[in-house]
Amino acid sequence: MVKILQLFTSEAQLVKSLQKGDTKAQRHLYEKYSARLLAVCVRYINDKMEAEDVMIEGFMRIFEKIDQFKGEGSFEGWMRRLMTNEALMYLRTKRHIEIDIDAPEAQQLSNYDWADANLEADDLMAIIGKLPTGYRTVFNLYAIEGFSHAEIAEQLGITESTSKSQLHRARALLQEMVKEAENLSRTTTEVVNRLKK
Amino acid sequence: MKKHPTDKFFAEKLKEVEIKPRxxxxxxxxMRMQTKQRRIGGWWQQGxxxxxxxxxxVLVAGWVIWSLNQSPDLTVAHKETNKSMPPQKQTIPLGESNKIPSSTDTDAIAALAEIPKEPTDKEVEKRNIRSSVPQKDARQSEPTILESLALQSSQEVAVNENKTPERENVNIAPTKVEQPQLIAQNSPTSNQPVTKTVVLQLPELKQSLVASAQVESNVEKQSADNVEKQKSDNEDFGENLLNKPRKSTRMTKVWQQLKNAKNGEKVDWEEVGFNPNKxxxxxxGKNEN
Structure with a gap:
């Protein structure tokens, strides 16, 4: 592993080797980015096994399309986009995206001080996993990947207003769930402290 | 544009999340990559x-198509070369016509029609059976199309033969025995494949010679001149068959023409079988069209 890492000191070198179809470079890329890219897949697909399968397909796509990467922008960003597309394709083919248009409008979000939120990334991943697929997909695309509503609407085949309303509902639900999780963690720590005393 | 606090919070926390795959x-x-490469990499990538x-x-297929297209020219060339040894094709049909006196003319023609066809063992067997057993009902259903084709082709050639007064057979009044002979002489030339007849003749060589002897005795009664002609023809045939196989004769002719071409002498393209100018x-002409 150390040897492999030494071989590819710079990203440009790694990309060059990948473009030549070097299996060592492929292995190196996988070792370096698989965990991060699997996390991207899990954000869209709640099932870890299925997400792993999609990640494998995503890596295959990366190796196939490596010639298309011209060094403009970050390589990781390019890979993330490919992985996101792969996850969306999976959701589309499996018809997992259920956009709940008829759901009641989310209430006005109360002011919540996110700075106080003391939740770990794993907890947040679990919370996102609880969102309905439509909310989760739109929230991921908009809040984390940074797509615009127009782009999301085009990707998912929905209107821009639907994308906006899905995002609004997702935010409201997330806030609620984070609050609940915070309260739960607070009470648990209190109980643990009392028991310690 | 200012980012929503919820989005900001989640984006910051989740951007660096890592989940290790199994x-x-x-x-x-x-494994998937290998199978995909095998699927994508077609036969041309195999080496x-x-x-x-x-x-x-592709080259072989092209040659076959080309040779098929050239076949009409070749038949003309063969026809001319065949004139030197026409009785070569006489023997079998003659034998058959003599052995089956009860069968009609069309039967004889049907039998003849099969001569230029592919000389498989099956057909040789068929013909043997037919010649020994004079019943025609069993096979009547099968060669009906062939019969009609043979009739057409033999008639055509018969007309052609009438135009050329070289042969004495034309002057002789047609009898029941001689009619199939005429067809027998002509049908192989009309259906052309020369090499096939040689393959067919060899296993029945004895039979055919006996048959030709019988024919001689029959025809003797009618015309002495004709018999002499046929006799000499049969002898020629025997010599041709035993000493000069058809294929090698043509090869030698082609070889001779090639030699001529090499020596700068005049080349008889009809001997070669095709004319490159043609x-x-x-x-x-095709390109222009």
Whole structure:
């Protein structure tokens, strides 16, 4: 592993080797980015096994399309986009995206001080996993990947207003769930402290 | 544009999240890549041998098509070369016509029609059976199309033969025995494949010679001149069959013409079997169209 890492000191070198179809470079890329890219897949697909399968397909796509990467922008960003597309394709083919248009409008979000939120990334991943697929997909695309509503609407085949309303509902639900999780963690720590005393 | 606090919070926390895949995931990825490469990488990527095989296959197919297109020219050439040894094709049909006196003319023609066809063992067997057993009902259903084709072709050639007064057979009044003879002489030339007749003749050589002897005795009664002619023809045939196989004769002719070409002498293209000038003219004519 150390040897492999030494071989590819710079990203440009790694990309060059990948473009030549070097299996060592492929292995190196996988070792370096698989965990991060699997996390991207899990954000869209709640099932870890299925997400792993999609990640494998995503890596295959990366190796196939490596010639298309011209060094403009970050390589990781390019890979993330490919992985996101792969996850969306999976959701589309499996018809997992259920956009709940008829759901009641989310209430006005109360002011919540996110700075106080003391939740770990794993907890947040679990919370996102609880969102309905439509909310989760739109929230991921908009809040984390940074797509615009127009782009999301085009990707998912929905209107821009639907994308906006899905995002609004997702935010409201997330806030609620984070609050609940915070309260739960607070009470648990209190109980643990009392028991310690 | 200012980012919503919820989005900001989640984006910051989740951007660097890592979930380690199971160790077997890499093996799975490798396996899938291999199968995909095998699927995508077609036969042309399997190596230059396959490519070479493909090219040679195309060349062979092209040659076969070309030779098929050239067949009409070749038949003309064969017809002319056949004139020197016409009785070669006489023997079998004669034997049959003599052995089956009860069968009608069309039966004889049907039997003749099969001569230029592919000389498989099956057909040889068929013909043997037919000649020994004079019943025609069992096979009547099968060769009906062949019969009609044979009739057509033999008639055509018969007309052609009448136009050329070289042969004495034309002057002789047609009898029941001689009519199939005429057809027998002509049908192989009309249906052309020369090499096939040689293959057919060899296993029945004895039979055919006996048959030709019988014919001689029959025809003797009618015309002495005719018998002499036929006798000499049969002898010629025997010599041709035993000493000069058809294929080698043609090869030697072609070889001779090639020698002529090499020595700068005049080349008789009809001997070779095709004329490159004609082929060129045909090709350019096609291009113009």
């Amino acid at each position: 160790p077997e995931a890499w093996d799975k990825l490798q 230059p041998w396959l490519a070479a095989a493909g090219v040679s296959l 082929v060129l003219a045909k090709a350019t």
